Amino acid sequence: MKIAIIGAGAAGIMAAITAKRLNKNLQIDLFDANKGIGKKILASGNGRCNISNSSITSKNYIGENPDFVNFALKEFDFKAFEKFCKSVGLLLDVKESCKVYPLSNEAKSVTNLLELALNELGVNIYLESFVRDIEKVDEKFNIKLDEKEYKGYDKVLISNGLGAAPQLNANESGLEIASRFGHTYNPTYPSLVGLKTDNTYNGKLQGVKKECNVSLFVNGICEQEIFGDVLFTSYGVSGFAILDISQLAVLNLSSYQDVKIAINFFPKINKNDLADQIQSLLKTVPNQRVVDILIGMVSNKIAPVLLDICKISLETKASEINAKQIKAISYQLNQWKMKIIDTQGFAHAEASGGGVRTIEVDNRTYESKLVKNLYFAGEVLDIVGNRGGFNLHFAWASGYLVGKSLGK
Numbered sequence: 001m002k003i004a005i006i007g008a009g010a011a012g013i014m015a016a017i018t019a020k021r022l023n024k025n026l027q028i029d030l031f032d033a034n035k036g037i038g039k040k041i042l043a044s045g046n047g048r049c050n051i052s053n054s055s056i057t058s059k060n061y062i063g064e065n066p067d068f069v070n071f072a073l074k075e076f077d078f079k080a081f082e083k084f085c086k087s088v089g090l091l092l093d094v095k096e097s098c099k100v101y102p103l104s105n106e107a108k109s110v111t112n113l114l115e116l117a118l119n120e121l122g123v124n125i126y127l128e129s130f131v132r133d134i135e136k137v138d139e140k141f142n143i144k145l146d147e148k149e150y151k152g153y154d155k156v157l158i159s160n161g162l163g164a165a166p167q168l169n170a171n172e173s174g175l176e177i178a179s180r181f182g183h184t185y186n187p188t189y190p191s192l193v194g195l196k197t198d199n200t201y202n203g204k205l206q207g208v209k210k211e212c213n214v215s216l217f218v219n220g221i222c223e224q225e226i227f228g229d230v231l232f233t234s235y236g237v238s239g240f241a242i243l244d245i246s247q248l249a250v251l252n253l254s255s256y257q258d259v260k261i262a263i264n265f266f267p268k269i270n271k272n273d274l275a276d277q278i279q280s281l282l283k284t285v286p287n288q289r290v291v292d293i294l295i296g297m298v299s300n301k302i303a304p305v306l307l308d309i310c311k312i313s314l315e316t317k318a319s320e321i322n323a324k325q326i327k328a329i330s331y332q333l334n335q336w337k338m339k340i341i342d343t344q345g346f347a348h349a350e351a352s353g354g355g356v357r358t359i360e361v362d363n364r365t366y367e368s369k370l371v372k373n374l375y376f377a378g379e380v381l382d383i384v385g386n387r388g389g390f391n392l393h394f395a396w397a398s399g400y401l402v403g404k405s406l407g408k
Contacts, residue, residue, distance in 0.1 A: 201309075
């Protein structure tokens with residue numbers, strides 16, 4: 001039996017290894033557009049490879065039907081993943097945060113060991129091979145590259161991801177091929193990405209970084225709150241808290257909802273107490289400018305912008321400010337609202353949302369419900385996980401289920 005796997009990422013690699021271990025007589029051809037396997041694996045965790053997470057549920061995923069992942073997470077939980085890693089010689093480092101890294105702390109060790117496993121099993125790897133199209137003729141699949149065609153495959157897995165990180169040859173060709181076979185897909189969007197805001201002062205705050213509480217408002221209703229790093233940039237905001245909240249933000253932005261975020265610089269202090277503290281501070285140095293005093297509380301870049309938003313002159317002295325203005329300052333610091341207008345785009349996104357509709361795919365085998373012997377796994381499906389190893393784990397888990405199906 002001949003099998004073609006399109007995309008040598010986590011899902012494709014896992015499917016190839018699993019299938020070949022179950023049935024050594026399979027011919028498996030693994031195609032990838034890059035010069036090496038697992039390019040996104042290498043890029044994850046800033047080169048350290050946040051390979052999985054030891055605490056995963058469907059709540060860590062979004063999509064049209066997040067519960068689609070349940071069977072995969074049950075069949076291939078973290079213990080199963082850990083066992084697989086040991087089988088290829090990879091030891092893991094499980095952090096208190098539940099994030100999982102290779103013990104070597106180096107992504108390259110992961111791809112090296114996976115490549116050794118593929119070679120040992122006799123999987124044929126075709127690199128720098130961009131698959132343009134797939135056609136089915138008389139129950140067999142033909143794989144079309146730019147100048148070559150590989151014919152006579154019994155089964156095909158599409159696992160070449162979506163458009164996040166085009167610099168790594170990421171693209172949406174999998175969706176185009178799926179649509180030719182009658183599949184539909186939900187619109188794609190960048191996920192785990194920096195957010196662009198409509199503020200005129202963005203450039204003035206560039207480089208400011210602080211741990212804050214970030215609230216997401218969709219059509220005026222608070223939908224999510226996250227605590228973490230916020231980094232102000234020339235285009236808007238980034239940082240871990242922003243990447244985390246971007247998933248729900250961009251999902252709603254892509255459907256043309258009104259999306260805003262509110263940043264609380266002092267989440268442990270309510271606005272009334274904060275106003276009292278500011279008033280007390282100003283009384284101690286009545287002859288100093290308010291902007292200079294505020295620098296003791298917030299960044300020297302934030303202070304002048306803060307006063308500008310509150311319509312307070314930079315030359316205003318502490319003795320000249322009134323109670324209403326103090327309340328305005330404290331309110332702004334507790335709820336610094338910004339309208340989200342766009343993202344940094346796929347080039348800066350860690351993952352893609354949207355993709356092939358999961359209603360058209362069997363959640364136990366990951367076989368198409370529309371085309372026999374056609375399979376999907378990983379990011380090409382309309383499932384996207386939180387930051388912290390969840391996307392890679394879904395790729396491993398879905399690849400594992402496909403591998404079991406291919407190996408029968």
